Amino acid sequence: MLRTLLLYLSGRDFPKRLLLRSALGRKVASRFIAGETLDDAIRVVRRLNAEGFDVTLDYLGESVLDPAAAEEATRVYLNILDRIASEKLRSHISIKLTQLGLDIDEAQAERNLRALWERAAALRTFVRIDMESSTHTDATLRVFRAAQASPEVLGIVIQAYLYRSETDIAELMGCGARIRLCKGAYKEPPEIAFPRKVDVDANFVKLMENLLASGHYHAIATHDPKMVAATLEFARARGIAAERFEFQMLYGIGRRMQRELLQKGYRVRIYVPYGKQWYSYFMRRLAERPANLLFLLKNLVRG
Numbered sequence: 444m445l446r447t448l449l450l451y452l453s454g455r456d457f458p459k460r461l462l463l464r465s466a467l468g469r470k471v472a473s474r475f476i477a478g479e480t481l482d483d484a485i486r487v488v489r490r491l492n493a494e495g496f497d498v499t500l501d502y503l504g505e506s507v508l509d510p511a512a513a514e515e516a517t518r519v520y521l522n523i524l525d526r527i528a529s530e531k532l533r534s535h536i537s538i539k540l541t542q543l544g545l546d547i548d549e550a551q552a553e554r555n556l557r558a559l560w561e562r563a564a565a566l567r568t569f570v571r572i573d574m575e576s577s578t579h580t581d582a583t584l585r586v587f588r589a590a591q592a593s594p595e596v597l598g599i600v601i602q603a604y605l606y607r608s609e610t611d612i613a614e615l616m617g618c619g620a621r622i623r624l625c626k627g628a629y630k631e632p633p634e635i636a637f638p639r640k641v642d643v644d645a646n647f648v649k650l651m652e653n654l655l656a657s658g659h660y661h662a663i664a665t666h667d668p669k670m671v672a673a674t675l676e677f678a679r680a681r682g683i684a685a686e687r688f689e690f691q692m693l694y695g696i697g698r699r700m701q702r703e704l705l706q707k708g709y710r711v712r713i714y715v716p717y718g719k720q721w722y723s724y725f726m727r728r729l730a731e732r733p734a735n736l737l738f739l740l741k742n743l744v745r746g
């Protein structure tokens with residue numbers, strides 16, 4: 444119920460204006476967001492790199508309906524890629540196609556994406572296309588395939604909560620795609636997604652095994668200790684070396700597990716979001732864990 448409500452509110456304007464204006468909202472959100480400027484984010488990347496983590500940077504924004512805003516987001520990302528290269532940071536970028544114009548015109552999103560992965564290729568880094576709600580799954584996969592970029596440069600995300608994901612993974616692996624597997628963060632109907640966590644988890648394990656067994660380099664993105672343990676166990680049983688895949692976790696979540704995995708010799712990439720458009724991202728993080736909402740409410744009461 445609460446998850447549904449928070450995901451509903453994540454798309455509404457009134458709570459957005461309220462929270463974005465409040466200093467307290469910004470303070471609580473700062474647990475999950477590196478800051479509002481690129482300089483803030485770069486400071487976090489430097490620190491994480493020094494600790495041994497790899498990073499993927501997300502310039503927050505989605506559901507863009509103004510073509511000029513989509514072009515602007517693309518310019519920001521080109522600048523991020525240049526900063527990553529000039530400062531020799533170990534960081535990729537994660538983008539949302541609706542931020543590059545997918546809801547306006549698929550061709551515009553394709554063009555903007557091309558500008559990014561071509562720059563990433565020249566600078567020897569990597570672009571990951573985040574997966575958004577199911578209304579965008581087909582278009583996202585179409586744009587990804589149309590790019591025909593090398594798997595070394597462009598990758599995609601698959602969500603374990605969707606029934607279709609096993610088939611999508613099988614097709615994507617046919618062209619050597621590098622996949623980030625996550626559970627899925629949006630509100631989806633039971634006609635297309637597993638409604639029960641236990642089924643999402645079981646599918647996650649199954650898909651993780653398919654990915655690791657493929658021999659390609661994939662990313663397992665979760666903070667769930669059970670999913671992490673299943674991944675470690677499968678890799679051990681199959682003799683899959685630690686450098687053949689990576690774990691990914693969100694900035695500010697599961698910090699102890701992030702460090703423990705690193706200490707055991709596994710690769711861990713931290714997803715670091717920054718920017719002023721943090722509202723929807725923040726609400727999805729609240730929806731994942733009601734305790735986060737209690738923390739926000741406690742602070743609100745305290746003033």
Ligand SMILES: Cc1cc2nc3c(=O)[nH]c(=O)nc-3n(C[C@H](O)[C@H](O)[C@H](O)COP(=O)(O)OP(=O)(O)OC[C@H]3O[C@@H](n4cnc5c(N)ncnc54)[C@H](O)[C@@H]3O)c2cc1C
Binds near residue numbers: 625628
């Ligand atoms: C690197 C990365 C990239 C992602 N990219 C996408 C994407 O492109 N598309 C998409 O739909 N989703 C994406 N997600 C989100 C993902 O789909 C899940 O919603 C999210 O990771 C929570 O699922 P979980 O695997 O951590 O397991 P859960 O079962 O939800 O959580 C397991 C445990 O992790 C901790 N935890 C999880 N979430 C939180 C939180 N918000 N705050 C505090 N603790 C928490 C809690 O201890 C919880 O018990 C991404 C996640 C990661 C880590």
